[in-house]
Amino acid sequence: MLAEARQKSGAEQLKGHDILALERFDPEVHHMVIFEVLSGNSFAGSKGDRMRLFLTDAGYQKFQDRQEQGEIRIEDHAKVTPSGHLCYDRSRDRDLTR
Numbered sequence: 754m755l756a757e758a759r760q761k762s763g764a765e766q767l768k769g770h771d772i773l774a775l776e777r778f779d780p781e782v783h784h785m786v787i788f789e790v791l792s793g794n795s796f797a798g799s800k801g802d803r804m805r806l807f808l809t810d811a812g813y814q815k816f817q818d819r820q821e822q823g824e825i826r827i828e829d830h831a832k833v834t835p836s837g838h839l840c841y842d843r844s845r846d847r848d849l850t851r
Contacts, residue, residue, distance in 0.1 A: 769804035776807040778837045784813040785839055787829040788820075795824050807833060 767787065770776050777785070790802045796819070798804055808816065819825050831839040 767805045768798060768802050769806045772805070774807060777833060779807070780835065781809045782807045782833050783810055784808045785831045785833055786813065786816055786827050788816065788825045788827045790824075791826055792824040795819075797825060803828075 776782055785805065785807050787803065787805045788797070790798045790800055790804070793800045797806075806812075806816075816825065816827060820827050829841070831841045833839060
């Protein structure tokens with residue numbers, strides 16, 4: 754039903770982990786990133802793909818390194834609490850008004 758509602762709303766389907774993926778609730782996972790693949794030879798997908806992944810601290814550090822190398826661009830980041838709640842780095846309401 755969620756997929757059907759998303760399709761009807763016109764929301765873009767991201768590749769990677771679903772928003773309620775089991776990875777989100779792994780005790781080692783502390784980060785959620787939404788990113789765009791900029792490089793044609795990326796480890797994460799094809800050039801132009803937009804993806805969501807839930808990451809450990811080490812995984813997030815690797816993504817930051819890949820961003821510095823120009824392979825990806827992190828569009829959004831949230832910290833994942835032990836209960837699986839997302840705490841975004843910036844106010845999403847403020848971003849929606851731009």
